[in-house]
Amino acid sequence: MTEILIENVIRSRRRTIALIVTPDAHLIVRAPLRAPDAVIEAAIREKSGWILKKICEMKKRPQAVPHSYGEGEIFWFLGRPYPLHIADDGGTTIRRTDRLVVPRTIRPDIPRAIRHWYMEEAAKEIRSRCMWFSMMTGYSPTGIRITNATQRWGSCNHRGGLNFSWRLIQAPLSIVDYVIVHEHVHLRQPDHSKRFWEKVEGLMPDYRKRREWLRENERLLRI
Secondary structure (H helix, E strand, O other): OOOOOEEEEEEEOOOOOEEEEOOOOOEEEEEEOOOOHHHHHHHHHHOHHHHHHHHHHHHHOOOOOOOOOOOOOEEEEOOEEEEEEEEOOOOOOOEEOOOEEEEHHHHHHHHHHHHHHHHHHHHHHHHHHHHHHHHHHOOOOOEEEEEOOOOOOEEEOOOOEEEEEHHHHHOOHHHHHHHHHHHHHHOOOOOOOHHHHHHHHHHOOOHHHHHHHHHHHHHHHOO
16 A cells, blocks of 8 residues: 655644645644544544545646746735736835735845735735624634634634634635635534534535635645
8 A cells, every 4th residue: 555644743622533635735634632643543544545535636736836026926815816016116015006016125025025914914804704704694703813824724713713824815705705604604513514514505505616616726825
């Protein structure tokens, strides 16, 4: 049998073992705090066929293009492309017009500056959408955090707080909304049971289409 390498084992207060194949075709294991290594290894052996199939699928999906942060390079925001423009207008902050305008004064630190800009914009947009879906569903999180997560678009913690990766803001609004609805439903239904997906579908009948878009294009949203 082909050897399956584990990229990382993340232990938490969860009750079950979850096997996740990342967009980079790596295996991540989420396990209970005291789960023995032998139990984790048995779970991987049992699901080895599925794991290898997912790894193969991930390798075939569109690959992210490394950013060079040069003039005209495309950056995505809510599904729209914005060419990068280095401006000599004396500005001090990044702004979005028909382009992503970056003052030349921050050019030496442009990767960090753009990530910071994305985080601020994600905080405004995602918190606004969360407020809307909280009013619509009656499910209210205890807090909303924008994180630097690279493996998960969103998560719900045991205290009822929701976390979202700033990278999500690159996707179309319909995809952002799908992730927000997904995490809001977790406030009432913590697992991915049939009941969970029924609740998601009740709020978003076309969630399958949105979920598939995210699966197929997620590597393109990574910076």
